[in-house]
Amino acid sequence: MPESFADSRLLQHHYAVVADVLFTLSADGQRLIAMNAAAEHLLGYTVRDFLKQPELWLSLVITADRQRLSDFRASMGRVERTTYRMRDRSGQMLLLEECLWSSGVGHPLCGRVTDITQRDKANEQEQQLARAYRLMMVRSRDPMAILLLKDESLVISHANPAWHLYHDAACAHSRLSLEHLYLPHVLRSLERAEPWQCDISLSLPRGESRLSVQMVSLGRSLADEGRQVAVMARDITQVHQRLEHVIDQQQRLARRVDETPGAHYATAGEWPPEELEYLSAGSEALTGLSHDLLMASPGLWQARLAPDELTICQQRFDEAVRERHSRLSLCYAFVHVDGRKRYLQDDMQLSYSPVGEVTAVLGKLSDVTQREAHRRQLDNLVQQMRGVVFQCRLSREGELRYTYLSPVASQVLGLDPQAVIDDPMLLLARIAGREREQLLMSLQTSARQQSPWEAEIRYQHPDGQERRLACVGLPQVIDSPEGGVIWNGYCDDATARYRIEDELRQSEERYRFILNSVSDLVSIEDSHGICQYISPSVEKLCGYRPQEIIGQEIKQLIHPDDMLRIAQEVHRAACLGEVFRVDFRIQHKAGHTLWFESISTPSMDPATGRYQRVLSVSRNIHERKLVEQRREHEAMTDAMTGAMTRASFLDTLDTLLSSSSREQMALILFDIDHFKRVNDTHGHAAGDQVLISLGEACRAQLRRDDCFARLGGEEFAVLLTDAGTATGVGMAERLRQQIAALEVRFKSLILRCTISMGVATPLPGETRDGYLHRADMALYSAKRSGRDRVVLASQSLSEDN
Structure with missing residues (x-):
């Protein structure tokens, strides 16, 4: 083996191609002998910088790891490995793994440095994910577990009680293994490298349970025993049962639609229909034409409508489409196959595209022949009513228009109903300006609160007399893009009633003036002893304000020792229906007692023969009573x-x-x-x-x-x-x-x-x-x-x- 690895061509080639930093140190580990170019890519410094400055490498290592790395290189054995942190030229922190080996004592040291920063981050994220999942398992009531895939077998690494509650019972009851239930799904989840969702059925002693399962890969385990997969399950047995129930209800609803009276139909957006997309079975009983015949030839439907009535209905449909109404109701005469005329109500629901074209029309046909007969009777009744039946409409802009006025309006208002419908100012101009403003304000309040509308109007009749009109109406919001509110109401001429009420009011004012002027105490009590009225003189005589007495029992004024005597006298006189006189004591608000003399008249109910109320006129006789008592005392x-x-x-x-x-x-x-x-x-x-x-x-x-x-x-x-x-x-x-x-x-x-x-x-x-x-x-x-x-x-x- 050559003395220096730097002399080896093979090693030089290895230096050039490997991504890790390869280097050679002196035997004492203090001097850098050689280094490949990967250091420049990793740390931002050239190889020349490290060779000229042997201490540069250690200076980049953070202070906490610097001495440990120096000791590691000095005490090098055969093959050693360590990790430390250092900063590159840009200041970014890197986690490096360094491996050193020596061919013998006194020989140079060969080293390899690998950047494990990303790998460490990935491991940390997987560990955090696993910890979070284990924490979630403890807190969740749903079955959750971490499965470990090892040698084509599944092992439970962690599981919460809910998992064992479901799967232990399922495995014991159906004798199915964990691999049979989950292995194919786990393999698919790992193969796709993304969350995997599926449904699993478990056979439990209490019955079949259906679980919705989601699997997420957690990477390899810390001990590198295999790959981890988080399994999260939720019992959707009831949801599944409800879904089946909903599907069953939909099917039953479809059957009931076919069984309901009338007929349902659907078109592609036109009316009258040129082609039917759906027609329920009830059409045959309604029209007398077979279902298949109508589906094949919808024109037969139109042929049985009167031409003028068909034209009117088509105009109303076109108007509803222009105004983008979502609902439309038509009523027209239809000649049945048996030759009799029937009235059909066609309730349509219109669907529009974003550009405003009708895309679908869903309709329901109902036989309203009997109702139409009743409507005609109602029209006759409206014509016989003394007041005016009306329908008015208030737009969002505050414009009031009349859409219907019964014929009697010509007598009550002195105006032609159709003329008022065409120009509502003919009517509104005959209402005083201030009252007209109040009328519009009350309509707006009724529309805003959706509350009944009531108004009393002074109306200048064309004959020159002033009339008093009493109007009531119920509001209804218009379901259309332009919106607004309509009122269906009744207006009656209340001039005579107002005249009588005015006379009664004047009469009441006269009597009230009289009662307020007399010095005696005037009171009215009902049969239960509740004061219905007491004159203002009660404050001067007894110290009480009338509001303190009215609505209360009158006995609170009377001395307790006199109550039984007075009650007996009232009962006796009421039975005989005669006026009675009685002396009694009244307790003044200040605390002293006063003597009063009362003349009372009971008012009898002819139907029951019992008295309804008692009118009493009481006078203060305290001074006279004291004189009488003094004389009586002197006599005794x-x-x-x-x-x-x-x-x-x-x-x-x-x-x-x-x-x-x-x-x-x-x-x-x-x-x-x-x-x-x-x-x-x-x-x-x-x-x-x-x-x-x-x-x-x-x-x-x-x-x-x-x-x-x-x-x-x-x-x-x-x-x-x-x-x-x-x-x-x-x-x-x-x-x-x-x-x-x-x-x-x-x-x-x-x-x-x-x-x-x-x-x-x-x-x-x-x-x-x-x-x-x-x-x-x-x-x-x-x-x-x-x-x-x-x-x-x-x-x-x-x-x-």
């Missing part, structure tokens, strides 16, 4: 002592004796000892002062519910409720002591007095007179025993007697 109260009068006391005693609580009651009768001596000695003025002081002392000692009365002269009575014998005796003793200690000042005198008292509790079945008699006997017993004492009445009638 002794003016001198403030005690109850004898008559009032006896009424109270009768009420208590007739109640269920009579056993819990005590009666005390007492009079002043030697009271006549006081009058005779000091005069009647002194006696009156004694009576006044005694009354004050008794009222101060008694409870609120106890009754204190003056029976006459110096004789008094006390009636204790919720009290037994012991309580009555105790109260009498306290009163006796209170009076005995009383000092009555009269002028310069101090007068004293004592009282004698008799106490009694009622016996079962005892009358008022008997009860008073026993208490009176106890009083006289106290006087006979020495006065200034309390005596309890006997509990036996025989003892009193």
Whole structure:
């Protein structure tokens, strides 16, 4: 072997043709001896640059790999390999693989440098793709796996649970191997070097499942065991079943089209058809002509139409084509084979090419003979209607035109219907300018919101009178390129109605003026007690605004203690249908109570015999009521002592004796000892002062519910409720002591007095007179025993007697 490889011609030839960088180093690895021209293509430096500057190569290696490469070359063994990064002359980073070998100790080193930058990037991309696919497998519910093709066999490298759930069961159930299911598809995917998609059927215990499978090559495995293929599957069993269901429905739909009444047809874009592309089986029953005959000779169809009607229909078709309408509906008379005239409705759907030519016409023929008869009846009805039936159209530019006016328009509007259709300004000019603008604005609002249109118009009739027109209409969007909205509506002369409403409004204003002017409170309540109306005077009288009362129960104004009495009176008067008068209290908003007198009139429903509402006129009688109560109080109260009068006391005693609580009651009768001596000695003025002081002392000692009365002269009575014998005796003793200690000042005198008292509790079945008699006997017993004492009445009638 020559001493230097540079001397070998064979090596020089190899240097020239190989793409890798070949070089020779000195035995110590520090000096460059030779290098081929590939270095210039790879790094941008000439061979001369590397030979003149031995350190240039290492200077291009990045700092992190430079020392490692130097040590690698210095400690070279037999054959070694390493990788490092370096930058070329343009600054681009390259990943290089260097292989060194030596023929022996002391011999030069031969080296080969290969650019593995792209290969490293490709490996990294494949690894990233594999990692991403494995991550996607974990998160996906669809069957996914990475298959490894090795020696014409498939091995599962990675698979998610869904893959095992499907394929383990399929392999166990049908005894098919992985190669049987996927190997042909994997080979096609690798052969085409692009994603491959196919469908695979798996036989599972629960039934047949269909998977949509996509395969993507992932390159060779890291361990170089074989080529990897990513398999992504999705269960499309239900999709496939739905697709089959849709196909089945389409077939059934086609059969039903043939079975439906009427006939369906298709042409290549002309009407009337010169050639039919399709005609359903229902045409024979509709026309009386056989299906095959019509397919062969469509002209037979036209021959059974009246010439003038055929011309009109053809004109409408041509107009629809010019305006690019997608739908068209025609109605014409057709002479059946049996000789009878029938009316056919021809509903067409038109398809256009980009240049505007009709490419197809799909039509449906329906027998509308009966409907046409009804339409004629409707026309007769429209002619008999008092108002005008109309159809108007508002274009996108805001132009209003009438397309139909019923014949009665000549009477209501005083204009010829056809003249208005030709020139709508004949009608619009008779509407005041401001109202005409409002009319157009309301139509635009109805079109925009697709809401019913209502308008009330003042119209100047040709006879010189002003008419009031009430119009209503329903909008419908026009399906055409030029667009717009049409209204089908009704217009009636409402002049008489407006006159009546105006009279009612004036009458209402008069009554409202009257109600607002009166000072009394006027109200209307329904049968449920809900206030329907209340006059404004309620704010001055009761402090409430009318809005606070109307719609609420009227009882919120009435004092709770008066509610039952008023309800009974309303019910009684309503049953008799008569006016009634009642006094009651109203709660003012400020919190105090006022007395009112109300005269109410119920309004009866003739059909049910029950009252519907009650009209009430109420007047404030609070001052009068206070005067009456004061007089009533004076009549029931002794003016001198403030005690109850004898008559009032006896009424109270009768009420208590007739109640269920009579056993819990005590009666005390007492009079002043030697009271006549006081009058005779000091005069009647002194006696009156004694009576006044005694009354004050008794009222101060008694409870609120106890009754204190003056029976006459110096004789008094006390009636204790919720009290037994012991309580009555105790109260009498306290009163006796209170009076005995009383000092009555009269002028310069101090007068004293004592009282004698008799106490009694009622016996079962005892009358008022008997009860008073026993208490009176106890009083006289106290006087006979020495006065200034309390005596309890006997509990036996025989003892009193």
